[in-house]
Amino acid sequence: MATSESQYENALARVKKAFDILKIDDQYFEMLRAPKRTVTVSLPVRMDNGKIRIFEGYRVQHSDLRGPSKGGIRFHPEVDMDEVKTLAFLMTWKNTVIDIPYGGAKGGVIVNTKELSLNELERLSRMYILKMAAVLGPKRDIPAPDVYTNPAVMAWMMDEYSKMMGHNVFGVITGKPVELGGSLGRDKATAQGGIFALNDALKKLELKPTTAAVQGFGNAGYTFAKFLFDDGFKVVAVSDSSGGIYNAEGLHIDQVWAHKQKTGKVQGFPGAKDITNQELLEVDAEVLAPAALAYQIDKENANNVKAKVIVELANNPTAPEADEILHRKGIFLIPDILANSGGVAVSYFEWVQNNQGFAWTRKEVNERLKQKMEHAFNEVYSRAQKHKVDMRLAANIYATEKMVKVMKLRGY
Ligand code: GLU
Numbered sequence: 001m002a003t004s005e006s007q008y009e010n011a012l013a014r015v016k017k018a019f020d021i022l023k024i025d026d027q028y029f030e031m032l033r034a035p036k037r038t039v040t041v042s043l044p045v046r047m048d049n050g051k052i053r054i055f056e057g058y059r060v061q062h063s064d065l066r067g068p069s070k071g072g073i074r075f076h077p078e079v080d081m082d083e084v085k086t087l088a089f090l091m092t093w094k095n096t097v098i099d100i101p102y103g104g105a106k107g108g109v110i111v112n113t114k115e116l117s118l119n120e121l122e123r124l125s126r127m128y129i130l131k132m133a134a135v136l137g138p139k140r141d142i143p144a145p146d147v148y149t150n151p152a153v154m155a156w157m158m159d160e161y162s163k164m165m166g167h168n169v170f171g172v173i174t175g176k177p178v179e180l181g182g183s184l185g186r187d188k189a190t191a192q193g194g195i196f197a198l199n200d201a202l203k204k205l206e207l208k209p210t211t212a213a214v215q216g217f218g219n220a221g222y223t224f225a226k227f228l229f230d231d232g233f234k235v236v237a238v239s240d241s242s243g244g245i246y247n248a249e250g251l252h253i254d255q256v257w258a259h260k261q262k263t264g265k266v267q268g269f270p271g272a273k274d275i276t277n278q279e280l281l282e283v284d285a286e287v288l289a290p291a292a293l294a295y296q297i298d299k300e301n302a303n304n305v306k307a308k309v310i311v312e313l314a315n316n317p318t319a320p321e322a323d324e325i326l327h328r329k330g331i332f333l334i335p336d337i338l339a340n341s342g343g344v345a346v347s348y349f350e351w352v353q354n355n356q357g358f359a360w361t362r363k364e365v366n367e368r369l370k371q372k373m374e375h376a377f378n379e380v381y382s383r384a385q386k387h388k389v390d391m392r393l394a395a396n397i398y399a400t401e402k403m404v405k406v407m408k409l410r411g412y
Protein backbone atom coordinates (compact mmCIF):
# COMPACT_ATOMS: atom_id res chain seq x y z
CA MET A 1 0.00 0.00 0.00
CA ALA A 2 1.44 3.37 -0.95
CA THR A 3 1.35 6.12 1.62
CA SER A 4 -1.24 8.68 0.62
CA GLU A 5 -0.59 12.40 0.93
CA SER A 6 -3.51 12.48 3.31
CA GLN A 7 -2.98 11.26 6.88
CA TYR A 8 -6.75 10.88 7.11
CA GLU A 9 -6.97 8.52 4.13
CA ASN A 10 -4.11 6.50 5.60
CA ALA A 11 -5.82 6.25 8.98
CA LEU A 12 -9.03 5.11 7.26
CA ALA A 13 -7.13 2.47 5.28
CA ARG A 14 -5.63 1.03 8.47
CA VAL A 15 -9.05 0.67 10.07
CA LYS A 16 -10.60 -0.70 6.88
CA LYS A 17 -8.30 -3.72 7.22
CA ALA A 18 -10.00 -4.52 10.53
CA PHE A 19 -13.46 -4.27 8.94
CA ASP A 20 -12.31 -6.62 6.18
CA ILE A 21 -10.88 -9.21 8.57
CA LEU A 22 -14.11 -9.17 10.59
CA LYS A 23 -16.13 -9.26 7.33
CA ILE A 24 -18.30 -6.34 8.38
CA ASP A 25 -20.76 -4.86 5.93
CA ASP A 26 -19.30 -1.76 4.22
CA GLN A 27 -22.17 0.46 5.29
CA TYR A 28 -20.75 0.54 8.86
CA PHE A 29 -17.34 1.61 7.62
CA GLU A 30 -19.00 4.27 5.48
CA MET A 31 -20.75 5.63 8.58
CA LEU A 32 -17.37 6.25 10.18
CA ARG A 33 -15.63 7.55 7.07
CA ALA A 34 -16.75 11.15 7.45
CA PRO A 35 -16.47 13.02 10.75
CA LYS A 36 -19.76 14.00 12.38
CA ARG A 37 -18.80 17.67 12.44
CA THR A 38 -15.86 19.80 11.33
CA VAL A 39 -15.58 23.42 12.40
CA THR A 40 -13.12 26.08 11.22
CA VAL A 41 -13.05 29.42 12.98
CA SER A 42 -11.10 32.60 12.62
CA LEU A 43 -9.62 33.85 15.87
CA PRO A 44 -8.93 37.60 16.05
CA VAL A 45 -6.51 38.22 18.90
CA ARG A 46 -5.16 41.54 20.06
CA MET A 47 -1.39 41.26 20.26
CA ASP A 48 0.76 43.10 22.80
CA ASN A 49 1.68 45.69 20.14
CA GLY A 50 -1.98 46.74 19.96
CA LYS A 51 -2.66 45.19 16.54
CA ILE A 52 -5.18 42.42 15.81
CA ARG A 53 -3.78 39.19 14.40
CA ILE A 54 -6.05 36.52 12.93
CA PHE A 55 -5.34 32.88 13.75
CA GLU A 56 -7.13 29.87 12.28
CA GLY A 57 -8.66 27.26 14.60
CA TYR A 58 -10.23 23.84 14.07
CA ARG A 59 -12.37 21.39 15.96
CA VAL A 60 -13.32 18.05 14.50
CA GLN A 61 -15.85 15.82 16.22
CA HIS A 62 -15.35 12.52 14.53
CA SER A 63 -17.93 10.50 16.41
CA ASP A 64 -20.24 10.63 19.41
CA LEU A 65 -21.69 7.15 19.03
CA ARG A 66 -20.22 5.91 22.31
CA GLY A 67 -20.65 9.16 24.27
CA PRO A 68 -19.65 12.83 24.07
CA SER A 69 -16.71 13.41 21.76
CA LYS A 70 -13.36 13.87 23.45
CA GLY A 71 -9.82 14.84 22.55
CA GLY A 72 -7.15 17.47 22.98
CA ILE A 73 -6.38 20.83 21.38
CA ARG A 74 -3.02 21.23 19.65
CA PHE A 75 -1.28 24.57 19.13
CA HIS A 76 1.30 24.10 16.39
CA PRO A 77 2.47 26.07 13.32
CA GLU A 78 1.92 23.07 11.03
CA VAL A 79 -1.55 22.04 12.16
CA ASP A 80 -4.05 21.64 9.33
CA MET A 81 -7.54 20.23 8.85
CA ASP A 82 -6.27 16.88 7.53
CA GLU A 83 -4.18 16.38 10.65
CA VAL A 84 -6.94 17.42 13.05
CA LYS A 85 -9.40 15.10 11.28
CA THR A 86 -6.90 12.25 11.56
CA LEU A 87 -6.29 12.87 15.25
CA ALA A 88 -10.05 13.10 15.92
CA PHE A 89 -10.54 9.80 14.11
CA LEU A 90 -7.75 8.20 16.16
CA MET A 91 -9.41 9.47 19.36
CA THR A 92 -12.59 7.57 18.48
CA TRP A 93 -10.56 4.33 18.29
CA LYS A 94 -8.41 5.16 21.30
CA ASN A 95 -11.40 5.90 23.54
CA THR A 96 -12.96 2.64 22.40
CA VAL A 97 -9.80 0.59 23.03
CA ILE A 98 -9.32 2.01 26.55
CA ASP A 99 -13.05 1.57 27.12
CA ILE A 100 -14.23 4.98 28.24
CA PRO A 101 -17.69 6.21 27.24
CA TYR A 102 -16.62 8.78 24.69
CA GLY A 103 -16.49 9.38 20.97
CA GLY A 104 -13.49 11.09 19.41
CA ALA A 105 -12.57 14.71 18.70
CA LYS A 106 -9.55 16.94 18.27
CA GLY A 107 -8.85 20.65 17.99
CA GLY A 108 -6.02 22.71 16.63
CA VAL A 109 -4.78 26.25 16.12
CA ILE A 110 -2.08 27.23 13.62
CA VAL A 111 0.34 29.05 15.88
CA ASN A 112 3.90 28.93 17.12
CA THR A 113 3.39 29.40 20.86
CA LYS A 114 7.09 30.21 21.30
CA GLU A 115 6.42 33.51 19.51
CA LEU A 116 3.56 34.54 21.85
CA SER A 117 3.75 36.32 25.19
CA LEU A 118 1.86 34.73 28.08
CA ASN A 119 -0.89 37.36 27.72
CA GLU A 120 -1.22 36.70 23.99
CA LEU A 121 -1.42 32.96 24.66
CA GLU A 122 -4.20 33.59 27.20
CA ARG A 123 -6.19 35.80 24.79
CA LEU A 124 -5.82 33.21 22.02
CA SER A 125 -6.95 30.37 24.31
CA ARG A 126 -9.99 32.34 25.46
CA MET A 127 -10.89 33.33 21.89
CA TYR A 128 -10.75 29.69 20.79
CA ILE A 129 -13.30 28.68 23.42
CA LEU A 130 -15.49 31.71 22.73
CA LYS A 131 -15.67 30.75 19.05
CA MET A 132 -16.14 27.03 19.69
CA ALA A 133 -18.49 27.24 22.70
CA ALA A 134 -21.59 26.40 20.66
CA VAL A 135 -20.29 22.91 19.87
CA LEU A 136 -18.62 22.15 23.23
CA GLY A 137 -19.91 21.16 26.67
CA PRO A 138 -19.54 18.38 29.26
CA LYS A 139 -22.22 16.34 27.49
CA ARG A 140 -21.23 17.31 23.96
CA ASP A 141 -17.49 17.58 23.43
CA ILE A 142 -14.74 17.83 26.04
CA PRO A 143 -11.29 19.17 25.02
CA ALA A 144 -7.98 18.59 26.83
CA PRO A 145 -4.27 19.36 26.38
CA ASP A 146 -2.24 18.15 23.43
CA VAL A 147 1.00 19.31 21.77
CA TYR A 148 2.00 22.79 23.12
CA THR A 149 -1.11 23.24 25.29
CA ASN A 150 -1.01 22.69 29.05
CA PRO A 151 -3.02 22.98 32.33
CA ALA A 152 -2.74 26.79 32.32
CA VAL A 153 -4.38 26.93 28.87
CA MET A 154 -7.09 24.53 30.10
CA ALA A 155 -7.75 26.79 33.12
CA TRP A 156 -8.28 29.86 30.88
CA MET A 157 -10.53 27.89 28.58
CA MET A 158 -12.61 26.53 31.47
CA ASP A 159 -12.85 30.04 32.94
CA GLU A 160 -14.00 31.54 29.62
CA TYR A 161 -16.65 28.87 29.08
CA SER A 162 -17.85 29.22 32.69
CA LYS A 163 -18.24 32.98 32.26
CA MET A 164 -20.42 32.41 29.21
CA MET A 165 -22.62 29.93 31.09
CA GLY A 166 -22.83 32.07 34.23
CA HIS A 167 -21.59 29.30 36.51
CA ASN A 168 -18.53 27.07 36.88
CA VAL A 169 -18.46 24.28 34.33
CA PHE A 170 -15.39 22.27 35.33
CA GLY A 171 -16.48 19.29 33.24
CA VAL A 172 -16.18 21.17 29.92
CA ILE A 173 -12.45 20.49 29.71
CA THR A 174 -9.90 18.13 31.28
CA GLY A 175 -6.21 18.38 32.07
CA LYS A 176 -6.95 21.38 34.31
CA PRO A 177 -4.74 22.37 37.25
CA VAL A 178 -5.60 20.30 40.34
CA GLU A 179 -6.72 23.47 42.18
CA LEU A 180 -9.39 24.08 39.51
CA GLY A 181 -11.07 20.73 39.13
CA GLY A 182 -8.10 18.86 37.70
CA SER A 183 -7.38 15.28 38.74
CA LEU A 184 -4.37 14.06 40.65
CA GLY A 185 -2.29 11.91 38.32
CA ARG A 186 -3.49 13.56 35.09
CA ASP A 187 -0.15 15.32 34.53
CA LYS A 188 1.77 12.04 34.35
CA ALA A 189 -1.06 9.88 33.00
CA THR A 190 0.05 9.50 29.37
CA ALA A 191 3.54 8.36 30.38
CA GLN A 192 2.23 6.26 33.28
CA GLY A 193 -0.19 4.47 30.95
CA GLY A 194 2.71 3.90 28.53
CA ILE A 195 4.75 2.34 31.35
CA PHE A 196 1.86 0.05 32.31
CA ALA A 197 1.47 -1.03 28.66
CA LEU A 198 5.23 -1.56 28.30
CA ASN A 199 5.31 -3.73 31.44
CA ASP A 200 2.36 -5.76 30.18
CA ALA A 201 4.21 -6.32 26.91
CA LEU A 202 7.50 -7.26 28.58
CA LYS A 203 5.71 -9.84 30.71
CA LYS A 204 4.14 -11.46 27.65
CA LEU A 205 7.38 -11.33 25.66
CA GLU A 206 9.50 -12.44 28.63
CA LEU A 207 11.94 -9.60 28.00
CA LYS A 208 13.95 -7.61 30.53
CA PRO A 209 15.37 -4.66 28.58
CA THR A 210 17.75 -2.19 30.21
CA THR A 211 18.19 0.47 27.50
CA ALA A 212 15.75 2.98 26.02
CA ALA A 213 15.54 6.00 23.70
CA VAL A 214 12.78 8.60 23.81
CA GLN A 215 11.99 11.03 20.99
CA GLY A 216 10.29 14.19 22.31
CA PHE A 217 10.77 15.92 25.67
CA GLY A 218 7.30 17.38 26.23
CA ASN A 219 4.87 16.15 28.88
CA ALA A 220 4.66 12.57 27.59
CA GLY A 221 8.28 12.11 26.47
CA TYR A 222 9.99 13.72 29.44
CA THR A 223 7.78 11.96 32.00
CA PHE A 224 8.23 8.59 30.28
CA ALA A 225 12.02 9.03 30.19
CA LYS A 226 11.96 10.01 33.86
CA PHE A 227 9.90 6.95 34.84
CA LEU A 228 12.34 4.68 32.98
CA PHE A 229 15.36 6.44 34.50
CA ASP A 230 13.91 6.12 38.03
CA ASP A 231 13.26 2.47 37.29
CA GLY A 232 16.96 1.85 36.55
CA PHE A 233 16.88 1.95 32.76
CA LYS A 234 19.79 3.41 30.83
CA VAL A 235 18.04 6.10 28.79
CA VAL A 236 20.70 6.47 26.11
CA ALA A 237 19.01 9.10 23.93
CA VAL A 238 16.38 11.83 24.25
CA SER A 239 15.42 14.73 21.99
CA ASP A 240 13.23 17.78 21.60
CA SER A 241 12.21 19.79 18.53
CA SER A 242 15.76 21.20 18.17
CA GLY A 243 17.47 17.79 18.12
CA GLY A 244 18.70 14.99 20.37
CA ILE A 245 21.53 13.81 22.60
CA TYR A 246 23.14 10.39 23.03
CA ASN A 247 25.28 8.71 25.64
CA ALA A 248 25.74 4.92 25.54
CA GLU A 249 26.19 4.92 29.33
CA GLY A 250 22.77 6.51 29.86
CA LEU A 251 21.67 10.10 30.46
CA HIS A 252 20.83 11.52 33.88
CA ILE A 253 17.25 12.61 33.08
CA ASP A 254 16.92 15.06 36.01
CA GLN A 255 20.08 16.81 34.88
CA VAL A 256 18.92 16.85 31.25
CA TRP A 257 15.67 18.43 32.42
CA ALA A 258 17.57 21.09 34.40
CA HIS A 259 19.78 21.75 31.34
CA LYS A 260 16.70 22.19 29.14
CA GLN A 261 15.14 24.60 31.64
CA LYS A 262 18.31 26.66 31.56
CA THR A 263 19.17 26.62 27.84
CA GLY A 264 15.80 25.91 26.18
CA LYS A 265 16.97 22.64 24.59
CA VAL A 266 18.47 19.25 25.39
CA GLN A 267 21.38 19.62 22.96
CA GLY A 268 24.67 20.79 24.38
CA PHE A 269 24.20 18.57 27.45
CA PRO A 270 27.65 17.95 28.99
CA GLY A 271 29.06 14.48 28.26
CA ALA A 272 26.51 13.62 25.56
CA LYS A 273 26.83 13.62 21.79
CA ASP A 274 24.39 15.78 19.81
CA ILE A 275 22.35 13.72 17.34
CA THR A 276 19.40 14.45 15.04
CA ASN A 277 15.83 13.39 15.73
CA GLN A 278 16.17 10.87 12.90
CA GLU A 279 19.38 9.40 14.34
CA LEU A 280 17.61 8.97 17.66
CA LEU A 281 15.19 6.48 16.12
CA GLU A 282 18.08 4.30 14.98
CA VAL A 283 20.23 4.18 18.15
CA ASP A 284 21.04 0.91 19.87
CA ALA A 285 18.29 0.76 22.50
CA GLU A 286 15.87 -2.06 23.29
CA VAL A 287 12.90 0.20 23.97
CA LEU A 288 12.05 3.09 21.65
CA ALA A 289 9.34 5.62 22.47
CA PRO A 290 8.42 8.13 19.76
CA ALA A 291 6.74 10.87 21.80
CA ALA A 292 6.76 13.80 19.39
CA LEU A 293 4.95 14.25 16.09
CA ALA A 294 3.43 12.16 13.28
CA TYR A 295 5.17 9.92 10.73
CA GLN A 296 8.62 9.89 12.34
CA ILE A 297 9.17 6.22 11.54
CA ASP A 298 8.69 5.66 7.82
CA LYS A 299 9.76 3.29 5.08
CA GLU A 300 13.13 5.04 4.80
CA ASN A 301 14.23 4.43 8.38
CA ALA A 302 12.07 1.51 9.62
CA ASN A 303 14.70 -1.00 8.53
CA ASN A 304 17.30 0.72 10.70
CA VAL A 305 15.26 0.66 13.92
CA LYS A 306 17.11 -1.56 16.43
CA ALA A 307 14.56 -1.56 19.24
CA LYS A 308 12.76 -4.74 20.32
CA VAL A 309 9.72 -2.86 21.60
CA ILE A 310 8.23 0.43 20.38
CA VAL A 311 5.87 2.37 22.64
CA GLU A 312 3.96 4.94 20.55
CA LEU A 313 3.44 7.77 23.02
CA ALA A 314 2.89 10.27 20.20
CA ASN A 315 -0.20 10.11 18.02
CA ASN A 316 0.42 8.57 14.60
CA PRO A 317 4.24 8.46 14.83
CA THR A 318 4.55 5.57 12.34
CA ALA A 319 3.73 5.93 8.65
CA PRO A 320 1.61 3.05 7.27
CA GLU A 321 4.35 1.59 5.08
CA ALA A 322 6.62 1.22 8.10
CA ASP A 323 4.11 -0.98 9.98
CA GLU A 324 4.84 -3.98 7.81
CA ILE A 325 8.61 -3.52 7.92
CA LEU A 326 8.65 -3.30 11.72
CA HIS A 327 6.37 -6.32 12.03
CA ARG A 328 8.57 -8.34 9.66
CA LYS A 329 11.62 -7.45 11.73
CA GLY A 330 9.86 -8.93 14.77
CA ILE A 331 9.62 -5.61 16.58
CA PHE A 332 6.73 -5.55 19.06
CA LEU A 333 4.92 -2.24 18.55
CA ILE A 334 2.41 -0.99 21.11
CA PRO A 335 0.24 1.29 18.96
CA ASP A 336 -0.66 4.87 19.89
CA ILE A 337 -4.34 4.17 20.49
CA LEU A 338 -3.29 1.77 23.26
CA ALA A 339 0.13 3.06 24.37
CA ASN A 340 -0.85 6.69 24.95
CA SER A 341 -4.45 6.13 26.02
CA GLY A 342 -3.57 6.67 29.70
CA GLY A 343 -3.88 10.43 29.16
CA VAL A 344 -7.46 10.36 28.01
CA ALA A 345 -8.30 7.60 30.51
CA VAL A 346 -7.38 9.92 33.38
CA SER A 347 -9.16 12.77 31.57
CA TYR A 348 -12.24 10.60 31.84
CA PHE A 349 -11.58 10.11 35.57
CA GLU A 350 -11.25 13.89 35.88
CA TRP A 351 -14.60 14.44 34.15
CA VAL A 352 -16.27 11.80 36.36
CA GLN A 353 -14.89 13.54 39.46
CA ASN A 354 -16.13 16.92 38.15
CA ASN A 355 -19.59 15.49 37.54
CA GLN A 356 -19.67 13.92 41.01
CA GLY A 357 -18.08 16.89 42.76
CA PHE A 358 -15.74 14.45 44.48
CA ALA A 359 -11.94 14.17 44.35
CA TRP A 360 -10.10 10.84 44.21
CA THR A 361 -6.66 10.17 45.68
CA ARG A 362 -3.63 9.75 43.42
CA LYS A 363 -3.53 6.08 44.46
CA GLU A 364 -7.14 5.53 43.38
CA VAL A 365 -6.48 7.22 40.04
CA ASN A 366 -3.37 5.16 39.34
CA GLU A 367 -4.98 1.88 40.36
CA ARG A 368 -7.92 2.50 38.07
CA LEU A 369 -5.58 3.49 35.27
CA LYS A 370 -3.54 0.31 35.73
CA GLN A 371 -6.69 -1.80 35.57
CA LYS A 372 -7.87 -0.08 32.41
CA MET A 373 -4.49 -0.38 30.69
CA GLU A 374 -4.15 -4.05 31.61
CA HIS A 375 -7.62 -4.88 30.40
CA ALA A 376 -7.14 -3.06 27.10
CA PHE A 377 -3.69 -4.59 26.59
CA ASN A 378 -5.00 -8.13 27.13
CA GLU A 379 -7.99 -7.61 24.83
CA VAL A 380 -5.72 -6.28 22.07
CA TYR A 381 -3.04 -8.93 22.61
CA SER A 382 -5.58 -11.75 22.41
CA ARG A 383 -6.78 -10.42 19.04
CA ALA A 384 -3.20 -10.21 17.79
CA GLN A 385 -2.81 -13.91 18.67
CA LYS A 386 -6.18 -14.96 17.30
CA HIS A 387 -5.88 -13.21 13.95
CA LYS A 388 -2.05 -13.46 13.71
CA VAL A 389 -1.71 -9.72 13.13
CA ASP A 390 0.37 -6.91 14.62
CA MET A 391 -0.82 -5.01 17.68
CA ARG A 392 -2.04 -2.00 15.67
CA LEU A 393 -4.35 -4.07 13.56
CA ALA A 394 -5.37 -6.04 16.65
CA ALA A 395 -6.29 -2.79 18.44
CA ASN A 396 -8.32 -1.71 15.41
CA ILE A 397 -10.05 -5.10 15.32
CA TYR A 398 -10.96 -4.87 19.02
CA ALA A 399 -12.27 -1.31 18.65
CA THR A 400 -14.13 -2.16 15.45
CA GLU A 401 -15.97 -5.01 17.16
CA LYS A 402 -17.12 -2.59 19.83
CA MET A 403 -17.99 0.28 17.48
CA VAL A 404 -20.06 -1.91 15.19
CA LYS A 405 -21.90 -3.37 18.16
CA VAL A 406 -22.79 0.13 19.34
CA MET A 407 -23.99 1.16 15.88
CA LYS A 408 -26.22 -1.88 15.71
CA LEU A 409 -27.57 -1.34 19.24
CA ARG A 410 -28.39 2.26 18.28
CA GLY A 411 -30.49 0.88 15.44
CA TYR A 412 -28.25 1.36 12.41
N1 GLU B 1 -4.29 14.86 23.75
C1 GLU B 1 -4.32 13.59 24.43
C2 GLU B 1 -4.46 12.47 23.44
O1 GLU B 1 -4.13 12.60 22.29
C3 GLU B 1 -5.35 13.57 25.55
C4 GLU B 1 -6.76 13.76 25.12
C5 GLU B 1 -7.74 13.90 26.27
O2 GLU B 1 -7.35 13.77 27.42
O3 GLU B 1 -8.92 14.17 25.97
O4 GLU B 1 -4.85 11.38 23.78
